[in-house]
Amino acid sequence: MKKHQPIIVRGNQKGKGFHLFKAPAEEHALTVMKRKVMIAGTAATLGVFVLLLAVGQHATLDFTLLVTGLVALCSMISYDVISRRVWEKKLSLKLDRLCENHDRLVREVARNRGDIAVIKEGLGQMAHSVEEQGRHLSPTDTVEGRMIETMVTRLGALGDMPRTEATDKHAEDVMKLEMTPPPARPAPLSELDDEMAPDFEQYSDDVVAELIRHAVRNDRIDVFLQPIAGLPHRRPRMYEAYARIRAAGGVYLPASRFMTMAKKEELVPAIDNHLLLRTLEILRDRRNSEGDTPYVLNISSQTLSDRGFMNDLVSFLSQNHKMAGRLIFELPQKELEENNETLSPILDGLSKLGCRFSMDRVRSRVININLMKSMHIRFIKMDAEWLIKEGGSNSGFSRIIRMKKQLDQAGIDLVAERIEAEDTLRELLDFNVDYGQGYLFGKPDHYAAYRVAA
Numbered sequence: 001m002k003k004h005q006p007i008i009v010r011g012n013q014k015g016k017g018f019h020l021f022k023a024p025a026e027e028h029a030l031t032v033m034k035r036k037v038m039i040a041g042t043a044a045t046l047g048v049f050v051l052l053l054a055v056g057q058h059a060t061l062d063f064t065l066l067v068t069g070l071v072a073l074c075s076m077i078s079y080d081v082i083s084r085r086v087w088e089k090k091l092s093l094k095l096d097r098l099c100e101n102h103d104r105l106v107r108e109v110a111r112n113r114g115d116i117a118v119i120k121e122g123l124g125q126m127a128h129s130v131e132e133q134g135r136h137l138s139p140t141d142t143v144e145g146r147m148i149e150t151m152v153t154r155l156g157a158l159g160d161m162p163r164t165e166a167t168d169k170h171a172e173d174v175m176k177l178e179m180t181p182p183p184a185r186p187a188p189l190s191e192l193d194d195e196m197a198p199d200f201e202q203y204s205d206d207v208v209a210e211l212i213r214h215a216v217r218n219d220r221i222d223v224f225l226q227p228i229a230g231l232p233h234r235r236p237r238m239y240e241a242y243a244r245i246r247a248a249g250g251v252y253l254p255a256s257r258f259m260t261m262a263k264k265e266e267l268v269p270a271i272d273n274h275l276l277l278r279t280l281e282i283l284r285d286r287r288n289s290e291g292d293t294p295y296v297l298n299i300s301s302q303t304l305s306d307r308g309f310m311n312d313l314v315s316f317l318s319q320n321h322k323m324a325g326r327l328i329f330e331l332p333q334k335e336l337e338e339n340n341e342t343l344s345p346i347l348d349g350l351s352k353l354g355c356r357f358s359m360d361r362v363r364s365r366v367i368n369i370n371l372m373k374s375m376h377i378r379f380i381k382m383d384a385e386w387l388i389k390e391g392g393s394n395s396g397f398s399r400i401i402r403m404k405k406q407l408d409q410a411g412i413d414l415v416a417e418r419i420e421a422e423d424t425l426r427e428l429l430d431f432n433v434d435y436g437q438g439y440l441f442g443k444p445d446h447y448a449a450y451r452v453a454a
Helices: 024-054 061-134 140-151 191-196 205-217 255-264 268-284 307-319 333-338 340-352 369-374 384-391 396-409 422-431
Strands: 008-010 017-019 174-176 221-230 236-248 251-253 295-298 327-332 356-360 366-368 377-383 413-417 435-437
Touching: 024 061, 061 396, 174 369, 174 396, 205 236, 205 251, 205 255, 205 268, 221 268, 236 255, 236 268, 236 435, 251 255, 255 268, 268 295, 268 307, 307 340, 327 333, 327 377, 333 340, 333 356, 333 369, 340 356, 366 369, 369 377, 369 396, 377 384, 384 396, 384 413, 384 422, 396 413, 396 422, 413 422
Parallel strands: 236 295, 295 327, 327 356, 356 377, 377 413, 413 435
Antiparallel strands: 008 017, 174 366, 221 236, 221 435, 236 251
């Protein structure tokens, strides 16, 4: 049976750490010290007795026995002190482990309670929703045909669903971290990628806009996947899907170059629609159709608020319930907070069909967990370096642990992104992060590269 390994966590001092409880190495050191004291005491007692006998003409037998007894008594007292110290440390270690396991059990029970509540709520209303949607369903080909039409046309009308007021009933569910989130930065490139990829920054905006329009019209948008690994075992649990615009054979426009222009040209809904269609094709692939691996799709609030897109999406998911449960729509923190009244009814309706949601691009130190829960957010992505930097600040570790407990109670999993080195991963494990994403587990690559794993 493997011995329980101690958990070492980061403390308040920058660059240093402290143990949540002392490691067994200290307990072993005390045990060795106890043995040394016992041996030294016995040796001292016998040595004094022999020495006094050797100089017998200067010391009486009573004096010899008295001194020997005093030395033996001192040795026994020292041994007793060390023994008691070892016993106290062992007891303290067991109590700390018991507290740790209790906290973990509470966290798991809270998460299971939240999952059960979501399942009960969804099952109670899904049947009614499916029944209403299924009365006038068109054939599958017709639904997909309408989705393809909306891919190349922008529908600007917002959803007219009734708005609900988002109330903050629990002030303690609003966490504020000390460190400022890092700015957005491009993903690292390997030497091979850097050599093969042209410098699109030299291209004019007109050229990039024409490449985007050409890609939308001529089906030149491919899906790239990146694994999201469960921690600490590192097995892929989800895949995030990215839209990549094909500029030439094997050459793709980076998202940092085309997204700004796509928003300016109002082509984001078309790109999002194309990404969704391609992801649905992946889910219908015979190698994936029987699996349960979820796929995360970056999508804008503008696309979700598009009436034509939503009508087609709801019709499609009403006929394909298994696919709905494998879709995780990801939206930026800014859009979720600024458009919460508009998005809340939309997310509520999709969640009843089985879809889940994730929040990324966190650019605020304030984490409103209660608002996230009300909008059915099940995942939050935070920068790995940001978490480590926060954990090294004054009382930063306790803030992160407190935030993690509140996320667990709300049924929200924490995903640390941009993990690119083993050292980064080791530091993150102290925070009980649920998932990890980054080049350490796999870079974004074409769907065929992850086909077997998916």
